[in-house]
Amino acid sequence: MEKKWEDMSPDEKQEARFQKWLSPEGVKFASPEAEKLYKERATRIKDAIQMKKRPDRVPVLLIPSFFPAFYSGLTPRDVMYDYEKANNAWKKFYIDFQPDAHFGCVAPGPGRFFDILDYKLYKWPGHGVHDDTTYQCNEGEYMKADEYDAFLQDPTHFFNTTILPRIFGALEPFKQLPNVTTVNEMYGTGIIFFPYGLPDVQAAFKTLLEAGSEATKWLQYFMAFEKEMPALGFPSGQAGYTKAPYDILGDTLRGTRGIMTDMYRQPEKLIEAMDKMTPFWIQKGIIESNMNSNPLIFLPLHKGADGFMSDEQYKKFYWPYLKNILLGLIDDGVVPFLWAEGGSNSRLEVIQDLPKGKTVWLFDTVDMIKAKEILGDVACIAGNMPMDLLTIGTTQQVKDYAKKLIHNCGKGGGYIMANCAFFDDVKPENVRTMVEFTKEYGVYK
């Protein structure tokens, strides 16, 4: 009899999640060749991550930003507003370059959805930045320095009535929504609900319904893509994403300047808020892993990079709370796929405090020899193909760098070739070289 999920060890859960991913339910492979490719690729990535067995070769992943749009002669605006064009461009990208996994076509997001809600948190092509540029965040204190208590008391109500009205212009009337946690006796209940009758609140809900329809429309294209890519031989490289608590608070709530000053002015509140967020974001990772039958959950790391805080601050504010998220995921068999943006040299010793074969660390800029030395026994490392090389380098430079990476990090497995950061308008021949060279030179003999 099959073991019940709650009786399984984290190891067994991870293996079970990988097995589901290796034999995807309901996927009708386009050809026997596609099925063979799928299994080989998924096994290769699994072996590199688990570090129990050396893979047949160094896996190679491409995680693009708007590159597929540029490659198809489209602008970022085109693919944010025309979901079919986005689908086709991303499909063409994966088919032409043949990396070992696909990362969905989620990146652009539904342009019209953001239009409808008057999204304030970002500028995007055609909406604050040029059609041919990528979306960019409007830094700000969307949660004010004196709002920690309100957030801590009831994060959901705080999001509904404070954050949503600030980041979506169309939802400003939500400021008036009641806290339904006090719905109790018949007596008084009618009064609680009167804000839903206010004309501006009702109008905001109508707009929200319209936005929901748009998101659903976009999601259909997205889900079709998620179904089609495995059938063509590409396992999915991410089931969803979660984040480090410090980044959750710092990126889009307190802002960079806000959270940096909080470390000095109100460190206890900041820590309490990170603790409060943690279960929500562990749960998010687990749910998305379950939903997509894929163990890999992506974690883009931002504000813990070299220079962005001292070692002491990293050990106090960043790592312990990130580690809680990682252990929460690992405990349920989910595999955190971390992408450490910026420099990581000063963090390597700290982050090695993890169970073996349970995480992937994709590095932007780091001394990869040191990274292999320090993390090599604990985790699969990945990435580091420099952005300046892909953008303005020659194919020979890319080849030389890839060779160095495979030589320094590939030994015995535990390395995945990948770009160091999401890429936009880079040279296609450089991307192609990175993939093809890895497939040739990265074979373990």
Next chain:
Amino acid sequence: MAKDLVNLLADLKEQEVIKIVQDRLNAKEDPLKILEDARKAMEIVGNRFAGGEYFIPDLVYSGEILKSVTELVKPKLTKAAESKKLGKIVFGTVAGDIHDIGKNIAVFMLDVNGFEIHDLGVDVSAQKFVDKMKETGAPIIGLSGFLTLAFDSMKETVEAIEDAGLRDKVKIMIGGGQITEDVRKYTGADAYGKDAMAGVALAKKWVGAK
């Protein structure tokens, strides 16, 4: 007492700093002296950052404390502070890019180190840089950018400066997350700084300051 303020601000002791500033203002001390102490403290902060002892949050926080100090001192100022400036710098994030955290830190450190900064903000076109250069006669230009798309905007800005016949009149520095020596060459800039204090060192070198 003067030394106390310098050290306390350099050590980022916000509450003590505020108290000392208030005490000194109550004692009718010349507010310009207080600002001079604050400037000295910021020099120490900059040096600690360059030396690897301080990190970005320390710079940001020192800026926040300095803001509070300036707010306290300002109403008491009878004449404008007359500090000799080391030189003018036109600064901005290049076209297509709206990232400004790095730029703001660089501008802040250049400012407290005695430069007169003309900050053009973000998504600045090549033409705007050229216009501002002509208007101010600034001998130094700082181009900031985080996206790889900024490489081309930087290159175009350098070319526009060249087309305007001004290339030999200015030194151009670039900076940002993905900037390397290869990118510097690609854009045609004179130098790149890996962080704000590297930018200060470049600017000082270019104007012949110590």
